[in-house]
Amino acid sequence: MSSIVNEIKQKVVGTSTPQGQHLAALLTSKGSALERDLGFFIASYPAIPGSDVAGIVISAGSSVPTDAPKPGTRVPAFAPCFFVQGAPDYGALQTRVLVPAVKTVELPEGMAFNEASLLPMAVVTAWSGWYPIGLPRDTSYTAPGKQGMLVWGGASSISSAAIQVAKMMGFKVYTTASEKHHEYLKELGASKTFYYKDERVVENIIKAAKVDGVTIDNGFDAVGQLPSSVEILKALKGEKTAKLASATHIPEDTPKVEGVEAKFVAAPLDERERTEFFSFRF
Numbered sequence: 001m002s003s004i005v006n007e008i009k010q011k012v013v014g015t016s017t018p019q020g021q022h023l024a025a026l027l028t029s030k031g032s033a034l035e036r037d038l039g040f041f042i043a044s045y046p047a048i049p050g051s052d053v054a055g056i057v058i059s060a061g062s063s064v065p066t067d068a069p070k071p072g073t074r075v076p077a078f079a080p081c082f083f084v085q086g087a088p089d090y091g092a093l094q095t096r097v098l099v100p101a102v103k104t105v106e107l108p109e110g111m112a113f114n115e116a117s118l119l120p121m122a123v124v125t126a127w128s129g130w131y132p133i134g135l136p137r138d139t140s141y142t143a144p145g146k147q148g149m150l151v152w153g154g155a156s157s158i159s160s161a162a163i164q165v166a167k168m169m170g171f172k173v174y175t176t177a178s179e180k181h182h183e184y185l186k187e188l189g190a191s192k193t194f195y196y197k198d199e200r201v202v203e204n205i206i207k208a209a210k211v212d213g214v215t216i217d218n219g220f221d222a223v224g225q226l227p228s229s230v231e232i233l234k235a236l237k238g239e240k241t242a243k244l245a246s247a248t249h250i251p252e253d254t255p256k257v258e259g260v261e262a263k264f265v266a267a268p269l270d271e272r273e274r275t276e277f278f279s280f281r282f
């Protein structure tokens with residue numbers, strides 16, 4: 001944290017309590033999580049960062065749909081600081097936060113605020129991974145034949161969501177992580193787990209999928225291991241071009257590999273499309 005503060009030469013100033021807006025809900029925050037906002041761009045100061053929050057709805061704007069969580073409801077929410085470039089009312093790291101109603105959902109009883117605040121960015125990013133690689137998001141979709149999904153960096157927060165969603169969509173999930181996480185990742189839905197520091201990890205994944213008779217046309221790389229993920233997809237893909245969603249920035253000079261296309265994980269840029277997309281995810 002001190003390096004971040006030093007870097008941006010932060011000066012603390014007071015801000016007023018956000019006022020309700022027509023499509024947004026005002027939350028009183030009961031917990032928030034620190035996450036790495038890749039490429040987060042602050043347009044001007046004062047600014048408040050943070051995307052992950054859980055709290056209680058205090059009030060809803062005039063056009064909030066009737067099926068949105070009502071005042072008094074406990075919710076996790078995805079605060080839109082990234083999309084509004086740090087505008088103070090919308091950052092999660094404060095007591096009262098304005099969030100679009102489509103980015104909230106009622107919290108099940110028994111789940112604590114601090115647990116719930118870990119979910120929004122992780123779950124949203126998993127779905128944002130399927131968007132640029134064109135996977136149908138209908139959760140009743142069943143991958144045809146014996147289809148696998150490679151998830152590189154299975155123990156990251158975004159991958160623990162991606163593994164569950166991929167399994168739910170019908171994929172056999174092959175993932176990499178430290179050995180201490182293997183059992184847990186299998187509980188989440190991974191079929192096979194591999195230790196990423198093993199020098200034969202790529203070879204082992206390819207061999208295992210071949211033995212299982214599985215083709216892997218899709219992948220999710222959470223930690224920037226593009227060359228390994230691309231090599232695996234190239235070896236295991238079917239007839240189509242394989243697609244890899246990369247949660248980390250893909251440098252422009254990354255060599256292109258025939259038959260494998262890598263895309264940066266991102267929600268739709270068009271605001272209307274994005275609103276619909278978030279409404280589906282929440």
Ligand SMILES: NC(=O)c1ccc[n+]([C@@H]2O[C@H](COP(=O)([O-])OP(=O)(O)OC[C@H]3O[C@@H](n4cnc5c(N)ncnc54)[C@H](OP(=O)(O)O)[C@@H]3O)[C@@H](O)[C@H]2O)c1
Pocket residue numbers: 035036037038121125128152153154155156157158159176177178179181196222223225246247248264265266267
């Ligand atoms: N594009 C987007 O919209 C978006 C959104 C959110 C986050 N991100 C980015 O996604 C990345 C992951 O974020 P996160 O918060 O989920 O991370 P995280 O939870 O902090 O992930 C840490 C885990 O990554 C694993 N790991 C590290 N190096 C690895 C390697 N070479 N191979 C396999 N696993 C490795 C480690 O697993 P072990 O414990 O098993 O060693 C570690 O536990 C970050 O770079 C973040 O900036 C992008």
